[in-house]
Amino acid sequence: MTTEWMGVIVTYGITVLLAIPLGKFLANVFKDEPNAFDFMKPLERLIYRLGGIDPSREMNWKENLVALLTINALWLIYAFVLLLTQGSLPLNPDGNPSQTPDLAFNTAISFLINCNLQHYSGESGVTYLTQLGVLMFLQFVSAATGIAAAVLLFRSFMPKPVETVGNFYVLFVKSITRVLLPFSLVIAMILAFNGTPASFDGKDTLVTMQGDTVGVSRGPAAGFIAIKHLGTNGGGWFGANSAHPLENPNYLTNMVEMIAQVVIPIAMIFALGFFINRKRFAWVIYAVMTVGLLMLLVPTILTELGGNPAIAHLGIGQPTGAMEGKEVRFGPLASAYWSIVTTVISTGSVNSMHDSSMAMSGTMELLGMMVNAFYGGVGAGLLNFYYFLIIAVFISGLMVGRTPELFGRKVEAREIKIASIVALLSAFLVKGGTALAAWFFIHYGDASWAVKPSAWLNNPGFHGFTEMLYEMTSSNANNGSGFEGLGDNNFFWNYATGIVLIMGRYIPIIGPVAIAGLLARKKYVPESAGTLPVDTPTFGLMIFAVIFIITALSFFPALTLGPLAEYFSLK
Amino acid sequence: MKSHIGPAIRLTVVMLVLLAVIYPLVVAGIAKLAPGGGKGETVTVNGKVVGYKLIGQKFTEDRYFNSRPSAVEYNAAGSAGSNKGPSNPDYLKSVQARIDTFLVHNPGVQKDAIPAELVTASGSGLDPDLSPAGAKIQIARIARVRSLSAERLNQLVDDHTEGPLLGLFGPAKVNVLALNVALDQLK
Incomplete structure (x- = not known):
């Protein structure tokens, strides 16, 4: 057991030790200061030339948003068309069929927005062409979109009043050439040399020692799995995601994948500090987020190590902890750690099946996604944190009777309205969506969809409700993990979650970037004795309280009906 | 909006070549040196x-x-x-x-x-x-x-x-x- 604790503690330690210099590096990259990857400049110039982009052109926040949304819309159409026709396109050695329109809609959106909810299984639902040309491509560009949006936000914190906040295309290209592509290559190599397949060979068939004939799905998976984690995308090459022994062969690759998915989100926090030259502020954000992480992580680990009380009643030993849905080579402790980091940030990859997690762990996984701002996904976490920050600044301003201001700019009605709408929207989408699903389940159990509503749930009672709640929460948080027992490949879930996915992604990007753009235009008032300092532990506590209260008020009733009820009934 | 459609298409094509063609081929090429040659070890x-x-x-x-x-x-x-x-x-x-x-x-x-x-x-x-x-x-x-x-x-x-x-x-x-x-x- 000691070695399992060590594994997790060291994994987190390495993550933070890498994130600090990486944050400095990211700040240099986006400030255009000399950095280790300047040798990429010729490649970048080539990309700008071929892409018809003028890298020196500064744009205001509206232009940047239009650029971001236009290219995203193009990717959506491209992905949708390819997924619909993949069955008759090349690079399909296993002869997999084209996706149905509802599934293609869901898959295209979910990869476009960095969520990677998968209502198909990688072995049978996509081809090598769409795995690489659609899904992996989107894993890169959606992560780069998130990073670019976060950097646009950073610029608004700068002291000078500025109309222009940078160039989306440049930030986007640099995110890929200097961060995502080179680092993915390194991770892909580590995976390939530990046993993850990387060749284009199709499915193999063999006869086992006991005489069963079985298939073995393969394919160029190593590069895909690298960006899946580095970009906090989370969509697996194989159906079982990183629980699959080819997708995550051993404890070393497990550590590498756990580090890869957390390192950029943490580095972005430090990058903010270096970028606007407020390192103390970055540490306050980091501390708030880390306390949040630990509050979710510790109960989960302890619950999983304790095993399933219902199985304990059957009289067998659970020396390693709860094992349903978990792999021996990782053990319950590393699986518990993974299940929380993957939901706290927006990766959504899994190395154990969350549907079989203990009830308390399920609660914590859900909370991680409901808050969605403790580290958060690549870029998106800071964007979410930003509106909590705005609300905290506003409330503290009212409490001390001063005009609320953030970095020398007044926070006024318009900004606080946008922040509140974004904050309330997620509760509306999650609970509204779950309520709608429950309504169909009860009243239209026989609807003639690919999976009848009455057959949606893989588990009865409170746990079944949690399966639906989890799916909507995961969609809204752009997370992509699931209680996978849910029969989700059908008309209702494909479209309903598709819509929640779009709203859950673009509104939290548009909102903070718009606020930042509005703030950046305001007159800069130098900080004085009357300014509320935001880089103190007191203010950190204030942000934490805001996050806690908003989340608790929004989601506690839903949690009570699902995982909490299961927890108290399981004795 | 219009002025962004051209760059969007061109940038997408460039990125597809880089990310979905060159990158996986490089990974597959180097993985030939790995045990099992990148096909999975039997x-x-x-x-x-x-x-x-x-x-x-x-x-x-x-x-x-x-x-x-x-x-x-x-x-x-x-x-x-x-x-x-x-x-x-x-x-x-x-x-x-x-x-x-x-x-x-x-x-x-x-x-x-x-x-x-x-x-x-x-x-x-x-x-x-x-x-x-x-x-x-x-x-x-x-x-x-x-x-x-x-x-x-x-x-x-x-x-x-x-x-x-x-x-x-x-x-x-x-x-x-x-x-x-x-x-x-x-x-």
Whole structure:
């Protein structure tokens, strides 16, 4: 057991030790200061030339948003068309069929927005062409979109009043050439040399020692799995995601994948500090987020190590902890750690099946996604944190009777309205969506969809409700993990979650970037004795309280009906 | 909006070439140097491929070390866990049935000595490993069926136990396929 604790503690330690210099590096990259990857400049110039982009052109926040949304819309159409026709396109050695329109809609959106909810299984639902040309491509560009949006936000914190906040295309290209592509290559190599397949060979068939004939799905998976984690995308090459022994062969690759998915989100926090030259502020954000992480992580680990009380009643030993849905080579402790980091940030990859997690762990996984701002996904976490920050600044301003201001700019009605709408929207989408699903389940159990509503749930009672709640929460948080027992490949879930996915992604990007753009235009008032300092532990506590209260008020009733009820009934 | 459509299309094409063509080909090229050449490492007995090193197999016969229950019967054309929740009554009944079966095949074993992994399904349905305890509790049965001494089998399990990474991180485990291949070669 000691070695399992060590594994997790060291994994987190390495993550933070890498994130600090990486944050400095990211700040240099986006400030255009000399950095280790300047040798990429010729490649970048080539990309700008071929892409018809003028890298020196500064744009205001509206232009940047239009650029971001236009290219995203193009990717959506491209992905949708390819997924619909993949069955008759090349690079399909296993002869997999084209996706149905509802599934293609869901898959295209979910990869476009960095969520990677998968209502198909990688072995049978996509081809090598769409795995690489659609899904992996989107894993890169959606992560780069998130990073670019976060950097646009950073610029608004700068002291000078500025109309222009940078160039989306440049930030986007640099995110890929200097961060995502080179680092993915390194991770892909580590995976390939530990046993993850990387060749284009199709499915193999063999006869086992006991005489069963079985298939073995393969394919160029190593590069895909690298960006899946580095970009906090989370969509697996194989159906079982990183629980699959080819997708995550051993404890070393497990550590590498756990580090890869957390390192950029943490580095972005430090990058903010270096970028606007407020390192103390970055540490306050980091501390708030880390306390949040630990509050979710510790109960989960302890619950999983304790095993399933219902199985304990059957009289067998659970020396390693709860094992349903978990792999021996990782053990319950590393699986518990993974299940929380993957939901706290927006990766959504899994190395154990969350549907079989203990009830308390399920609660914590859900909370991680409901808050969605403790580290958060690549870029998106800071964007979410930003509106909590705005609300905290506003409330503290009212409490001390001063005009609320953030970095020398007044926070006024318009900004606080946008922040509140974004904050309330997620509760509306999650609970509204779950309520709608429950309504169909009860009243239209026989609807003639690919999976009848009455057959949606893989588990009865409170746990079944949690399966639906989890799916909507995961969609809204752009997370992509699931209680996978849910029969989700059908008309209702494909479209309903598709819509929640779009709203859950673009509104939290548009909102903070718009606020930042509005703030950046305001007159800069130098900080004085009357300014509320935001880089103190007191203010950190204030942000934490805001996050806690908003989340608790929004989601506690839903949690009570699902995982909490299961927890108290399981004795 | 309009002025952004041209760059959007052109940038997308450039990025597709870089990310979806060049990158995976480079990875596949370098992976040719890896064990198994990037195709997955296989296990061969007498010149015949009997499995993949990392993929678990169904072992239910008494003469082999049994592997864990699997939601996909260890057919790696797919992969999945059971996704059964901890309080599901049907699920608990099937766990009870697995315990009963295990006790029938392994008389003399105390119920509370059965480690949970032997009666629960893994996340992938392809888990290649058991904990050392999960293998050792089956030794008495195999010794009886194969007329081998328990000491030799104990030694065999110890020889095939992989300790934590660098001796420091993670759990110890035994690869069931490698263990059973070696078991067949014991004389």
